[in-house]
Amino acid sequence: MKVSIIIMPKKAVLDPQGKTVQSALEHMGYDGVQDVRVGKYLEIEVKDGDPETVRARLDEAAHRFLSNPVIEDYRIEIG
């Protein structure tokens, strides 16, 4: 089964990479862009199992060492 973990900088944290993309879009003529934030997308293929167990274990891994909880938020999507 496929699990995605999306790790984003917290709203209160400066995101220089997002700002760079935003100003690149503006300079290339893409107007109407109000905000850009850049994060990481982990696509994980795990052995089939109970979705809630898989989620709980990956949630623990995401909290412990895949993300930096001080400056990042994450969410887990299954399927």
Added chain:
Amino acid sequence: MKVSIIIMPKKAVLDPQGKTVQSALEHMGYDGVQDVRVGKYLEIEVKDGDPETVRARLDEAAHRFLSNPVIEDYRIEIG
């Protein structure tokens, strides 16, 4: 409106960051992990407009300069 662009290394391209995360998960006791790939997740807030127009313009931007089409694939999700 919120638009997400997910940029992943192509399947045929080595993904050392993904391999590192995979072996980290294994070493920390998370078994059953078969593959990990790491990509970028862009969360873009754009002025409300016709979703198909927004998609077409961001598709062009993703192809032209947000991704590297030689080694990366991307997909766009609206809403």
